[in-house]
Amino acid sequence: MTNEDGRMQGVVLRAHSGHCRVLCEHREVDCRLRGRLKQGRQEARTVAVAGDRVELEMAPDGSTGVIEAVLPRTNKISRMSSKRDRGRVEQVLMANLDQVVVVQSVSRPDPVAGFVDRLLVAAERFEVDGVLCLNKVDLAPDVAAEARWSYYETFGCRVLRTSAETGEGVAEFGALLKGKTSLLLGASGTGKSSLLARATGMELRVGEVTEKTGLGRHTTTLTELFPLSEGGFIADSPGIRGFDAWDLEIAELRDAFPDFHEPGYQCRFTTCIHRDEPDCGVKAAVTAGRIPSWRLDAYLGMLKDLDQGRVDHSGQRRRRS
Ligand SMILES: Nc1nc2c(ncn2[C@@H]2O[C@H](COP(=O)(O)OP(=O)(O)OP(=O)(O)O)[C@@H](O)[C@H]2O)c(=O)[nH]1
Ligand SMILES: [Mg+2]
Ligand SMILES: [Zn+2]
Structure with a gap:
């Protein structure tokens, strides 16, 4: 053109x-x-x-x-640069995308509490569809995490189960990508490149998970977009340890937990951030067992980071740019 x-x-x-x-x-x-x-x-x-x-x-x-x-750009996914000593620097991972596919292994590496929640928040924050792909289902799952996965479906998040090893669920994974622009996001070693290679036949570098630590080796080093033969693009990305969504406001963080919306109507204060306020509908829902406590913990962990980030980076409150 x-x-x-x-x-x-x-x-x-x-x-x-x-x-x-x-x-x-x-x-x-x-x-x-x-x-x-x-x-x-x-x-x-x-x-x-x-x-x-x-x-x-x-x-x-x-x-x-x-x-x-x-x-x-129609949209982007961006985060705070991890080089914190340099102050607040935006790192845009990708632009003009339809969905983020969070790739998490059911074990090796084991899921870290709150990490999937954090990546799904990033998708919500930037108004991109978030899908959870549980890979390595051929391995014995980490029991502590296993109970959590089906919960994501209860608030409308799509959950795929795949194995790049046996091919289970890979056709569904391929169908998910068709005609769309997607970004694979997750920790190192969860099998992003392996899945992509298996689904498309592309030759991509994959790395062993370290025997001793059970962690990946950061094999992919650059976010790279590949055109798909059936239309659309898929981006493979380097494994990440953390993710602090760029320019995230407290109210946006709160709203990025879709399962908190309905119980949130019962909060005494419309401004309730479900932390210290009395008569909080979300905390009541946790007590009643309708929201699992790990979801609230994930949220409160991010809220704490947000509060600290505001002070650490500039010493003053952030302004929207
Ligand atoms: N058992 C099993 N192993 C898998 C599966 N998918 C990937 N692996 C293995 O996991 C290791 C890491 O795979 P990669 O595809 O390099 O992982 P990655 O997410 O791209 O890692 P980074 O590029 O470092 O972010 C390799 O040894 C793969 O063979 C799976 O479904 N089952
Ligand atoms: Mg890779
Ligand atoms: Zn509340």
């Missing part, structure tokens, strides 16, 4: 310090960013990310290009 300036349009497949691989007219082209697009070193990584639609000027021989403009 060409616009009136004679520029081509493309989709960024991967981006790394000002260099991007762009899919343009069924070809992959290495591009650099036009200097004026870079807004200083720290922001450079947010200017163009996987999934961004861009306008580019192609070299006469068509071998390389220069990104002249990044088109407005």
Whole structure:
């Protein structure tokens, strides 16, 4: 596609310090960013990310290009950079997506309490569909976590059970991706790349889970988008240890727990954040066993992080940008 300036349009497949691989007219082209697009070193990584639609000027021989403009995003997934000492830096993982597929192994690595909840909150915060994919169902599951999974379905979250090893559920996983732009997100070693390879036949690097710690080895190092033969795109991403959604307000965090909405109507205060307030409908629902206590714990853990983040990063309350 060409616009009136004679520029081509493309989709960024991967981006790394000002260099991007762009899919343009069924070809992959290495591009650099036009200097004026870079807004200083720290922001450079947010200017163009996987999934961004861009306008580019192609070299006469068509071998390389220069990104002249990044088109407005329909949405994005972004988080606070984990390099906390540098202050508050936004890290955009991906732009223009339809869904986040949270990949969690039922064991090896074992699920960490609150982690899936955290990733689903990120999807809610950025108004992207969140799906939970439980992988490695061929292994004996971590018993403590097993009881939790079916709860997610009770508030409308789709839950898939897969094994990249035996192929169980992989057809369903493939069907989920069809025609959509998806991002695979999860801890290292949960099997994101393995699942993707099994579902699409692509050759991707996978890494052993460390015998001693049961953790992954951070095999995938860059978020990369792949076009699917049946339409749509899928992004594989590096394993993450934590995720603090960028620019998350307390009220947004509260609203990102769909199972709290209805009991929340019983809270005495409409501003209740279900922490210290009296007559809280959500806490009553936990006491009555309608909401499991680990869900409230996951929420309160994130609330605490949010409170601390506000002080740690700037010493003053954050303002929406
Ligand atoms: N038993 C079993 N092993 C699996 C399954 N899926 C993946 N694995 C193994 O888990 C290990 C990690 O798989 P990867 O696909 O590299 O995991 P990843 O999530 O991409 O990890 P990072 O790239 O580090 O984030 C490899 O040894 C895989 O063979 C599964 O369904 N069952
Ligand atoms: Mg990987
Ligand atoms: Zn409440």
